[in-house]
Amino acid sequence: MPAVPAQASDVAAPxxxxxxxxxxxxxDAIKQALAKMGCPAxxxxxxxxxxxxxxxxSGVWILSLTSLGELRLEAKHRVAGKVRSLFVQSDEVWVAFxxxxxxxxxxxxLEALVVTSESGPVQGSVAVQTPSSEGVVLSARDQQVTISxxxxxxxxxxxxxxxxTTRTNTVDDGLGSEATREETVLVGTITALSESRSRIAAGLxxxxxxxxxxxxxxxxxxxxxxxxxxxxxxxxxxxxxxPFLPVDKLAFAAQADASATYLPAFDAYASVDFRxxxxxxxxxxxxxxxGAYASAGYDQTYFSLGLGVGVLHSQHEIxxxxxxxxxxxxxxxxxxxxxxxxxxGLHFAASTAVKLRGDSWEFGWxxxxxxxxxxxxxxxxxxGSGSSEPSYFFTEFGFRRLVRGNGGPGSLFLRPTAGVxxxxxxxxxxxxxxxxxxxxxxxxxxxxx
Numbered sequence: 262m263p264a265v266p267a268q269a270s271d272v273a274a275p276x277x278x279x280x281x282x283x284x285x286x287x288x289d290a291i292k293q294a295l296a297k298m299g300c301p302a303x304x305x306x307x308x309x310x311x312x313x314x315x316x317x318x319s320g321v322w323i324l325s326l327t328s329l330g331e332l333r334l335e336a337k338h339r340v341a342g343k344v345r346s347l348f349v350q351s352d353e354v355w356v357a358f359x360x361x362x363x364x365x366x367x368x369x370x371l372e373a374l375v376v377t378s379e380s381g382p383v384q385g386s387v388a389v390q391t392p393s394s395e396g397v398v399l400s401a402r403d404q405q406v407t408i409s410x411x412x413x414x415x416x417x418x419x420x421x422x423x424x425x426t427t428r429t430n431t432v433d434d435g436l437g438s439e440a441t442r443e444e445t446v447l448v449g450t451i452t453a454l455s456e457s458r459s460r461i462a463a464g465l466x467x468x469x470x471x472x473x474x475x476x477x478x479x480x481x482x483x484x485x486x487x488x489x490x491x492x493x494x495x496x497x498x499x500x501x502x503x504p505f506l507p508v509d510k511l512a513f514a515a516q517a518d519a520s521a522t523y524l525p526a527f528d529a530y531a532s533v534d535f536r537x538x539x540x541x542x543x544x545x546x547x548x549x550x551x552g553a554y555a556s557a558g559y560d561q562t563y564f565s566l567g568l569g570v571g572v573l574h575s576q577h578e579i580x581x582x583x584x585x586x587x588x589x590x591x592x593x594x595x596x597x598x599x600x601x602x603x604x605x606g607l608h609f610a611a612s613t614a615v616k617l618r619g620d621s622w623e624f625g626w627x628x629x630x631x632x633x634x635x636x637x638x639x640x641x642x643x644x645g646s647g648s649s650e651p652s653y654f655f656t657e658f659g660f661r662r663l664v665r666g667n668g669g670p671g672s673l674f675l676r677p678t679a680g681v682x683x684x685x686x687x688x689x690x691x692x693x694x695x696x697x698x699x700x701x702x703x704x705x706x707x708x709x710x
Contacts, residue, residue, distance in 0.1 A: 550651030652685035
């Protein structure tokens with residue numbers, strides 16, 4: 262078997278055989294390893310792919326041999342008394358107590374899955390994993406988790422640590438027994454270390470809480486930059502502003518948008534959007550436009566689709582003699598929205614609006630966005646939008662940065678952008694386009710829902 266570095270918590274035992282080929286040497290090896298783990302095994306039975314050990318007052322321990330040759334403690338069974346021995350009868354494992362009573366093992370109560378294998382086998386032997394040094398979470402802020410174990414507990418920089426919780430449920434066995442189940446919250450890497458403290462880098466959306474348990478592990482990091490898990494029960498409030506000075510015109514222009522989106526705990530969303538918003542202030546005219554929508558739909562980690570209704574308003578002047586003709590119109594509009602990919606990961610999003618004019622639908626406006634992760638807290642974003650009436654467009658590129666929080670309530674994102682934008686100053690003729698370079702800023706705050 263291949264050799265791996267032994268951890269401080271490993272208990273090495275001589276080579277053993279699989280359960281279906283258990284011999285005297287293998288039996289002795291397992292008993293020696295169990296003694297180091299705190300089980301004075303008085304009896305050992307091998308059935309199928311499992312070992313059953315009689316551990317006195319600790320009950321019956323069940324172990325397995327992994328495909329890598331590692332002996333793993335999978336569960337403990339609590340029995341009504343001190344276990345004296347195990348035996349097989351009628352193709353079942355039976356438990357004998359000190360009071361000379363016996364019962365089938367299937368009638369005993371599951372206590373807990375207490376050990377998870379974290380390392381491979383040592384050459385020529387089977388590594389038996391015992392619980393390693395464990396600590397608790399002292400604090401969790403942004404994507405940094407501080408735990409109560411450090412160098413003195415054998416931890417090293419770059420080592421991975423699992424943060425987990427335990428849940429206890431009552432077993433329906435008529436004895437009122439309880440079963441404890443472990444749930445992994447995150448697996449992170451140690452980035453800072455002292456004698457009795459460690460700091461772990463968590464992934465976006467991985468929410469550790471004070472008091473949770475922590476222990477070293479060889480499992481891979483749980484963070485997923487491309488598709489972090491959806492975080493529900495929060496309100497997302499966003500806004501953008503993109504001012505620009507049109508070239509060859511004495512004017513000032515700005516485009517903007519704002520939205521509030523609620524994500525419940527289940528896979529859905531509800532949103533209020535104000536977009537597009539735009540204004541050109543010039544010497545002879547001041548065209549403007551604004552849209553307002555309410556929408557809702559399906560929303561999960563990898564996909565979102567929704568539909569909304571609202572209005573699209575625009576006003577501009579038409580140079581047609583003196584005085585100019587002023588056009589002001591408000592039209593009913595329908596909004597369609599889709600997102601492919603994770604909200605805080607790699608995704609493409611598009612919004613399309615159509616407006617009602619007379620007895621037919623007309624194109625209103627379109628907006629597209631592509632986001633891709635550049636680090637654990639940074640994304641690149643390419644965004645663009647445009648319409649023929651109201652006549653405007655913009656395209657911009659920016660860097661989205663998580664400046665506070667971990668993607669949940671209390672988080673703050675900033676996205677500075679640069680690009681180009683334009684607004685038609687009169688009528689809907691693109692020949693009268695006021696265009697110039699833009700510098701924009703997008704702000705997103707998240708609040709508990």
